[in-house]
Structures are given as structure tokens and as C-alpha cells.
Amino acid sequence: MQALSFDGKSLEYFRIWIVNILLTIVTVGLYFPWAKVRTNRYFYANSKLDARNFEYHATGKQLFFGYLIAMGLFVLYSILQQISPRLGLILFVAFLLALPWIIWRSMIFGLRMTSFSNVRFGFAGKLGRAYLNYLIMPIGLYVLFFLLIVITVFAMKTMNGTGTPTGPAIILGVIMGIVTLVYSILAFAYLKKRNTTYQLSGTRYGQGLFQTGLKVGPLFKYTILGVLFGLIGFILFSVVAALILSAFTDLGSLGSMTKIAKENPEMIKTMLPMLMPVIAALYLGLILVFVLAGSYVTSRQRRYIYDNTTLDGKISFASTLKARSLAWVSLTNLIAIVLPLIAAGILFGIIQAAYGPGNTMAIILSAGLGLVTVFVAGLVFCWAKVRMARLMLTGTHVNTQVGFDQYVTEKQSQESSLGDQIGDAFNVDIGIGV
Template sequence: MENKVKFYGQGKEFFGIWIVNMLLSSATLGIYSAWAKVRTNQYFYGNTEIAGDRFSYHALPQQILIGRIIAAVCVVVWVIANQFFPIASLALLAVGVGLMPWLLRNNARFDASMTSYRNVRFGFTGKLASAYLVFLGLPVLCYLSVGVVSFFGGSQLKAGHFGLGITLLLFAIVLGFLAYSWIASKVASYYLNHYTYGNHHFKAEVSWKIFAKTYLQSGLIWFGLSAIAGIIALMVIGTDVGVFTSPVSGSFPLLIIGAYLFLAMTVMIINAFIRTRIRNYLFGQVEVGDSPVYQLASRMTVGGLLYLIMTNLALLIVTIGIATPWVKVRTAAYLANVTFVIGDLSQLQAEGEAVTQNNAVADEVANAFDLGVGIG
């Protein structure tokens, strides 16, 4: 049995919430933004439905406000240190990197524990040691290895051993690509295998090969589009070879505009391709519970997501940001429309546990430094 996720939010309806949030947040110098976040999440969660039941968001504004104050202090201290005390800023950077796994893990715990479905809350049970291994240990080990190979490759080139040097540098590139794919799969596995719904645990077998294949295909798309763009550019320029040496050439502005449009379009296409492939794969790997077992499914398409990205961008540009509520609602509606829960949810029985993860500090600090890692 397939249960389609439904979203009932409306752009016009959310606009009223959004504009009030904006005005009050500005009037209170950002203090009201904590209440704004809660109202926004309550609206989107409350309008998301599966099998006739909707989600709820339980965070209190006071929790988020404390977290945001601490996050703001961290940002201010970092900016001041970076401007006036460079050595101290390096020390703060080291501390920040050291705290990153703790922030990401606690961010997931807070967000999950503040979410409920059928009066049963979600949870996240990832261990802190595992977070440090996945978010810090493995990346450092992998890219240190890449750096060592690159160093020896460069040394061989300087010594005149071009064959060995080029071989080592190419090996470093391949090693870095594989390391990135492997780490990305480990991050996804860490999250997916530690979420809970009441007494039900999420499980997923995640293969790094799918990530590597997806990233490789996205690279091929980049090269293919670049080749097409190059051919078109030569056709447009024609015999006007002066465009490369004279900025006042008639074709020069056209070339610059075309380059920017190509870059923007290519980024959107590759972003849509990667997000679609990875999301569909990860959702298809998820199982929840033991008896019965429920599964997730994602049927996102590259064309559908690309259309959403392009039209949302156009709306924001034309309305100078006023269409933000409609953009958020359209995005939520699209994601819901391509998401399914497979299984008879009328048989779902879950027992909730006491929630103790009520600290929003890590959540807000992670958001302040843009450390969020999402899979949806």
C-alpha cells in the first residue's frame, strides 16, 4: 500500500504569517525571529499529511532564542577576531572545526525530537563518537592521504620525472573523488540509521558506489554542456576574433552574458541531477520498524526539480523577494508530491519515549555557520 505525502499549505495563506514574521523580527532587532521560526515550522509541519494524519512541531521560541543569542555571540566573536586578532581567529577556527561533529549531531537530535506524528515523537540516537569519526576523522584521514600523494606527485615533476609525477597527480585526483563519494555515503548512513519513530528504528544500507556513479555522471554532464556551449559561442562570434583581445568588440558583452547564463544554467542542471539521484536512492533504501516493515520512496525527476528551481528563481527575481512565501510553499508541495510511505499505516503502532533533547544551542549555532546536512 502506497501512502502519498500531501501538503495543504497555500502561498497566500503563508504570506500573512511570513510578512508578520518579517516585520516583527525587524522591529525587535531579530528577537522575534525565534517565534517566527516556530510559527513557520508549525505551519509547514501542520500542513503535511500522511494517511490522514499530520505532523506537529513542538519547539518553544524560548529554546530557539537562547540558541540564537549564543550563535550570534559566536559569530560576532569570530568576525572581531578575524579582523583584529588573526592568530586568535585561527585558534577559534580550530575550536569550531572540533565542535562541528557535536553541533551536527545535536542539531539532528533537537530537530527530530521536536517533530511528532500521531502524537509520537521522532528521535535521533547517533553516538557522538560516530559523529566525530564520520564528520571529522574520515575526512581528515582521506584528504591527508590525497595531500601526501599530491605532494609526492609535485615533487616528482620538479625532479624531472614527468611520467611518475603525472601518474601520482592523476591518482590523487581519483583518490580524492572516491574519498568524497565514500564520505558522503558514510554521512548519509550515519543519519539514516539513527533516526527513530517512537520505538521503531530507521535502517538503510547505503553504497558509496551510487554516490561515485552520480558524481561521475554529473561531471560528464558538465563536460558535455561545456562542449555544446563552446560550439555555440564559436558560432555566435564567427570571425570576430577581436573579441578575445578587445573588450569594446561588439561580441564581447554577448560572450560575457552568455558565459554567466551558461554557468548558472549548468549549476542548476547538475544540482537537480545530483539531488534527484541521491534522494531517490536514499529514500528507496530506508526501512522503518521490524514487523511490519515500512519503506520510503521518492519519485523525484530531474526535469521536475529543475523546473521548480528555475521558476522559483524567476519568481524571486521578478518580485524582488516578495514571492518567498510562494516559493517555500511550492517547494514543500513538490517534495511532498514525490514522496511516499509504503505499507499499511493503519497497522502502525508506536510507543513514544520521554524527550530530553530540549537544547536548541547546537541547532542554532549549526544554522548560523551553515552546517546543516540534509538528505531530503
């Protein structure tokens, strides 16, 4: 087994990133496809295994027209959503109906444009399967979920008559609540299994076939454990936060505050300074719990999926990504990105307080501050992205004993990029994460 490596450097990527942004801004967005190509080329080419590297082959021109269409649709959607929610909804439903097709095209295009050691990947999954996996199954599972809730409410009502809930009805409600939660997680795990299988077993490397044999059980186990950790963590955090807060403020007032805010929205403004620490604490707690539980689920599922996937039954994979390291890198990345922004916000406040708004000196200082912030925040953002890529890749192991020498690119016609760009515009990020 040999680990992948990532040779990208933060400063080098920062230069590419900032020039990308500069050119995108100056060309009012038209440069975006070329910027995307440069970013992808940089990250792919720096991902290496056994002295061979990945490559991204799409060109800006290939992506451009799809990008224009996607942008047009997006602008149309943003406008429709505000003018007439109904038309916006229709467009959104149309988009949902097209989503499996977009995913399918994105898979084909994305993999076709990716090579490793001069051999292109490919995708042979069927469109019908994409509709089954990304539309019919999710809708079916959602309808079942809805039915469960309806049945529960109905049962509780018939047990109660019209009065207040009785003991047995409450017990039934709690049990059905748990059943619904478990069902949802099971449904998620099932979808995860289907989708991963669809993506992986449809993937080709040259003439080679990826094979995967996943079962719902383990995926379900990791997800439900993650959810449990998350719930327990959040409850623990809330209790601790409440205890600490109650030492400083009168917690009872929180309830009346929300009541006042509801009756009189103008008052929210005056309460903001008071509520800030409470909101911030809860927000931080939520993020912390989310990252920890998410890292656990991601790393465990990844390990399970890699362990059960091979290329032609000969080349095997493994993931050594630890939940601990994933959580650590995610959290420190977050802190590193947020800190300069908070610092800039505080400095901005100090400048405004010292000179008063509209003062020339304040404007000059604020502009300088903005400049430094763009620089620092951009640098940190690039560092964080490179760091995450390195963590992911070094946590990926491949059995290279058989070698790759017998693989050759399959001939195939050039693909359009429409699906890829629509996927990109609506932030449907898919594809195999190495």
C-alpha cells in the same frame, strides 16, 4: 505506496513570512527564534501522509538562548576575521572542532521536536561516531588528497629535472589529475554514505528504528556521472557562448583586458559595462550546468537512499522525484526570484537617468519602487519555497499498509537547543529531508 502531500499556500505563507520579517526587524533580531518556529510549524503541519501530519514542537523560548550565544559567536567571528585573520582562524578551527558536537546536538533536538501523527522522532546516534564521520574521516580523506597532489608534483619534477615539462611528465600529470578527480568523487561518495547512514540509522520514530543499508558504489556512480555531465555541459556551453560572443566582439581583447585590469585596478570601472555581458553569460551558464547536474545527482541519490531504507523493516520508502522536474522547478524558481530584482534595477536606473540623483521626485519614485519590489520579490520567494516543498513531498512515497498505529512516543528528557541554534547561525543545515 502512498505519496506525501503539501497543503501550504504561497499567499498564506507570504503573510507569515512578511510578518516574521517585520517583527524581526522591529525587535532588532530578537524575534528571530519565534519567527523560525512559526515558519517550521507552518511547513511541518502542512506536510501530510495518509490523513496525518507532521508537527514542529520547539518554542521560541527554547531556541532563544542558544540563538543569543550563536549570534554572539558569529559577531565575534565577523569582527575577529577582519581585525586579525589569525585570531579569526583560531576561532574557525575551534568551531570546526565543535562542529560534530553541534551536528549531533542539532540532530537530537531537531528530531525530538518533530512529530508525525502525534509520535515524536528521536535520534540515538553516538557522539563518537559524529566525530568520526564529520571530522576525522573528512580530514583523513583530505590529507590523502593532498598527498596525491604532492606525489604527482614530485614525480613530475624528478622526471623533468628543471627544464620544461617533457611528454611523459605531461602524460603522468594528466593521468594523476584524473586519478585525483576520481579519488575526490569517491571520497565524497564515501562520506555521503557514512553520513547518511549515521543520520538515518540513528533516527527513531517512537519505538521504531530506521534501517538503511547503503553501499558506496551507486552513490559514487551518480556523483561521477553528474560531474561528467557538468563538465561536458560547461565545455559545450563555453564553446557555444564563445562562438556567439566572437560574432559580436573581439574575443582576443578579453585577454588583454584582464592584463590591463591587473596592472591598473582603476580601469576595471571603465571596463565593467563592456565586460558585463560576458560575465553574465558565463555566470548563467555556470548556474544552468550546476542546477542540471546537481538535480541529476540529488534525485538519483535520493531514489537510491529511499529504496534502501525502511522503518522496522516493515514500512518502506521510495522517491519518485525526477531530475527533470527538480531542475525545472529550481531553474524557474531562480528566474522568478531574479526577474523582479533585475526589473527593479532597470527601473531604478531609468528613474535616476530621468531625474538625476538627489532629485526629490527620484527619491519618492525610488522609494515606491523599493516598496513594490519588496512586495513582489517576497511573494515570489514564498511561492518558490512552497513550490519546492510540494515537489519534494509529492516525490516521497511511503508504504502505509502496515500502518502507524502501533507507534508511541518514547519518554525522554527535554533537550537544550544550543546545538540547534549554533547549527542554524552558521548555516549548517542538517536533518532528514522528507
